[in-house]
Amino acid sequence: MKLEQVREKILNSLKNQTMCLVVGNCFVSYTGRASSKLPRGKRLLMIKADSSVSIHENRLVRPTNYMTSAKTSCELTEVDLKKGKELLIISKNKAKEILEIIFYSVDDIKVYDLPMSNDLRLSGSEKELNDALMDDLEFLEPGLKPINQQQVFRTGVCDIIAEDKDGKLVVIELKRRQADYGAVTQLKRYVEQVEKLKNIKTRGILLAPDIRKSAMELLKSYGLEYYSYDFEVGERSKIKGIGKSQQKITDIF
Amino acid sequence: MKLEQVREKILNSLKNQTMCLVVGNCFVSYTGRASSKLPRGKRLLMIKADSSVSIHENRLVRPTNYMTSAKTSCELTEVDLKKGKELLIISKNKAKEILEIIFYSVDDIKVYDLPMSNDLRLSGSEKELNDALMDDLEFLEPGLKPINQQQVFRTGVCDIIAEDKDGKLVVIELKRRQADYGAVTQLKRYVEQVEKLKNIKTRGILLAPDIRKSAMELLKSYGLEYYSYDFEVGERSKIKGIGKSQQKITDIF
DNA sequence: GCTGGGAGAGGCTTA
DNA sequence: TAAGCCTTTCCCAGC
Numbered sequence: 327m328k329l330e331q332v333r334e335k336i337l338n339s340l341k342n343q344t345m346c347l348v349v350g351n352c353f354v355s356y357t358g359r360a361s362s363k364l365p366r367g368k369r370l371l372m373i374k375a376d377s378s379v380s381i382h383e384n385r386l387v388r389p390t391n392y393m394t395s396a397k398t399s400c401e402l403t404e405v406d407l408k409k410g411k412e413l414l415i416i417s418k419n420k421a422k423e424i425l426e427i428i429f430y431s432v433d434d435i436k437v438y439d440l441p442m443s444n445d446l447r448l449s450g451s452e453k454e455l456n457d458a459l460m461d462d463l464e465f466l467e468p469g470l471k472p473i474n475q476q477q478v479f480r481t482g483v484c485d486i487i488a489e490d491k492d493g494k495l496v497v498i499e500l501k502r503r504q505a506d507y508g509a510v511t512q513l514k515r516y517v518e519q520v521e522k523l524k525n526i527k528t529r530g531i532l533l534a535p536d537i538r539k540s541a542m543e544l545l546k547s548y549g550l551e552y553y554s555y556d557f558e559v560g561e562r563s564k565i566k567g568i569g570k571s572q573q574k575i576t577d578i579f
Numbered sequence: 580m581k582l583e584q585v586r587e588k589i590l591n592s593l594k595n596q597t598m599c600l601v602v603g604n605c606f607v608s609y610t611g612r613a614s615s616k617l618p619r620g621k622r623l624l625m626i627k628a629d630s631s632v633s634i635h636e637n638r639l640v641r642p643t644n645y646m647t648s649a650k651t652s653c654e655l656t657e658v659d660l661k662k663g664k665e666l667l668i669i670s671k672n673k674a675k676e677i678l679e680i681i682f683y684s685v686d687d688i689k690v691y692d693l694p695m696s697n698d699l700r701l702s703g704s705e706k707e708l709n710d711a712l713m714d715d716l717e718f719l720e721p722g723l724k725p726i727n728q729q730q731v732f733r734t735g736v737c738d739i740i741a742e743d744k745d746g747k748l749v750v751i752e753l754k755r756r757q758a759d760y761g762a763v764t765q766l767k768r769y770v771e772q773v774e775k776l777k778n779i780k781t782r783g784i785l786l787a788p789d790i791r792k793s794a795m796e797l798l799k800s801y802g803l804e805y806y807s808y809d810f811e812v813g814e815r816s817k818i819k820g821i822g823k824s825q826q827k828i829t830d831i832f
Numbered sequence: 833g834c835t836g837g838g839a840g841a842g843g844c845t846t847a
Numbered sequence: 848t849a850a851g852c853c854t855t856t857c858c859c860a861g862c
Contacts, residue, residue: 345623345637347600349691359756359855360703361812368693370598375637384598384693385629387645388842388856391699394640396858423855436689438602440621440637446644450613452838478861481760481793482836502838503612506851507734511764512837515797538850540734544768559614559840612840641841641857649843676840705853731846735851755853759836765852791835812855835862842856847849 327432329413336373336405336415339437343375350432354381354391358423364391371415371427375442377401379417379425393417393425450559452502456485458557458565459500459533463488466533466553466568470496484516495520495528505534505552510545517550533568580685582666589626589658589668592690596628603685607634607644611676617644624668624680628695630654632670632678646670646678703812705755709738711810711818712753712786716741719786719806719821723749737769748773748781758787758805763798770803786821 332348339346348371354364369390370382377400380389393400400419408414413429456475463470469491477484486498497520499513509532517530530550537545537552545552556566585601592599601624607617622643623635630653633642646653653672661667666682709728716723722744730737739751750773752766762785770783783803790798790805798805809819 343637345635347623347689349693356855357812359812360701361816362699362701362855364699367696367698368691370600370691370693372635374635374639376639378638378640380640382598382625382627383697384596384627384695385631385697386627386649386843387631387633387642387647388854389640392640392855392857394855394857396639421855425855433691434689436600436687438621438623438686440602440623442637443620444636444638445620446615446617448613448615448840450840483861503840507764507768508761508837511760515760540850559610559612563614609840615840639858641839645840645842647840647842701855703855736846756855761852793835833862836860838859839857841858842854844851844853846851 327435329407329411329429329432332413332429332432332435333405333407335435335437336402339373340377340402340405342437342439343442345375345438345440346373347371347434347436347438348373348429348432349434351430352381353428353430355426356391356424358419358421358425362391366430368433371429373402375440377417379427381427391425391427393419393423395419397421398423449561450502450557450563452500454563455502455557455565456500458563459498460486465565466498466531467491479516479519481515481519482512484519487520490529495524495526497528497530499530499532501532501534502557503535505532505537506541507538507544509534509537510541510548510550513545513550514548580688582660582664582682582685585666585682585685585688586658586660588688588690589655592626593630593655593658595690595692596695598628598691598693599626600624600687600689600691601626601682601685602687604683605634606681606683608679609644609677611672611674611678615644619683621686624682626655628693630670632680634680644678644680646672646676648672651676702814703755703810703816705738705753707816708755708810708818709753711816712751713739718818719751719784720744732769732772734768734772735765737772740773743782748777748779749784750781751784751786754785754787755810756787757789757791758785759791759794760797762787762790763794763801763803766798766803767801 376395378395379393381391398419398421404416415427417425474487625633629648631648632646634644651672651674657669668680670678727740
């Protein structure tokens with residue numbers, strides 16, 4: 327396939343905001359946060375309507391090379407024939423990252439008119455579980471009353487602040503998957519933040535489906551608490567059961 | 580395009596380990612770690628030789644839906660015509676995640692014979708910088724002698740352990756980008772690990788191009804140290820300059 | 833623009 | 848298999 331033709335099609339695709347797929351023998355070079363070279367080989371280039379670029383090999387979900395558009399909007403600054411027999415494509419972004427693709431030959435180029443939609447409806451996110459929990463904190467521990475959700479601290483956003491039956495403040499950090507060191511230290515930070523702010527001893531509860539063993543040890547050493555819980559994914563996610571510490575109680579209801 | 584034809588091509592592509600691209604009107608449903616629905620719409624389906632699956636909309640580098648093959652190898656368990664006018668594709672993996680794709684119509688299907696290669700050569704990774712630093716620790720601080728690299732602890736892998744001019748143990752954690760809370764708590768863990776093991780007071784140095792302000796405060800509160808450094812990405816990444824604390828010294832050489 | 837943090841994180845390495 | 852962690856993480860929300 328003629329590279330000049332390919333060039334025209336890419337430029338047109340950019341103008342029309344269609345998705346453009348190019349398969350061919352290429353070399354890719356990236357410089358930015360790191361630098362990389364992808365030696366000559368047959369790959370798939372994908373250019374989307376937002377000018378994001380991906381180069382895919384025939385394995386793994388993630389592209390080997392790419393230029394994202396979300397944070398530092400990127401732009402194709404060059405689509406040009408060099409020496410009459412190389413198609414040079416350059417993408418740059420505001421962070422001064424540069425992606426260079428050289429096509430030596432192109433097997434196929436396809437342009438598809440796909441909408442720039444963004445219509446995935448996901449459920450089972452942490453926010454959703456958070457809301458479900460907020461609706462019924464008693465479920466977690468009798469006498470627990472919600473005070474605040476998504477309280478913004480200087481050091482992050484605290485999931486839930488509550489008050490227990492003895493009037494003690496309780497900071498709750500919810501995780502939708504196995505809790506790791508990060509979850510524990512995060513909770514620790516928030517508890518300290520609250521204690522400093524209110525100048526009063528505060529409890530910290532980590533709520534997660536599971537916790538890594540060493541994270542559990544760290545948590546204990548910090549004097550924090552852990553509850554496990556089960557949840558069901560579906561239209562609206564539901565918290566099913568809560569168990570103290572390592573004991574997991576399923577289907578309390 | 581006839582769905583029966585599409586079905587045949589997909590099955591053939593799977594057998595031949597070629598990359599298969601399908602563009603058409605589809606509905607996608609996912610259940611696993613979370614659950615999601617992607618309403619009817621025109622999208623690109625990509626099936627790779629390792630059976631990984633991605634559904635791409637016309638924006639962003641990341642696919643809206645996918646099934647990864649790396650950790651929990653996935654498999655296309657079904658590619659079938661339903662009611663004669665729907666093409667149902669189901670992918671499952673060992674983690675019991677399920678991705679269902681229903682095509683109502685297909686605009687185009689393409690099969691490309693790409694190698695399953697994995698030949699990206701990346702430089703500027705943390706490991707590389709680590710090696711560069713290990714080669715000349717004096718660079719960081721006069722009298723600093725390397726003892727161990729990638730020392731494995733129960734709680735993680737410590738980048739570098741060294742001994743300073745006073746014979747004191749020094750744990751070094753290197754980051755290739757702005758250090759955050761995680762970096763600080765990580766270093767803290769390793770220092771504590773060493774102190775416990777050797778029963779001797781140990782220094783901890785965080786080395787990063789930059790550090791977030793609150794991470795810096797946390798670091799100080801832990802009595803740890805921070806050095807900034809610059810590096811150059813290229814064929815072989817090079818550490819260019821080191822500055823104590825917030826002061827950044829560039830191009831010492 | 834910076835910061836913090838979630839994500840169906842992905843994917844790799846070592847125990 | 849599980850844990851730990853690096854990633855050009857990507858991407859978004861809040862300030």
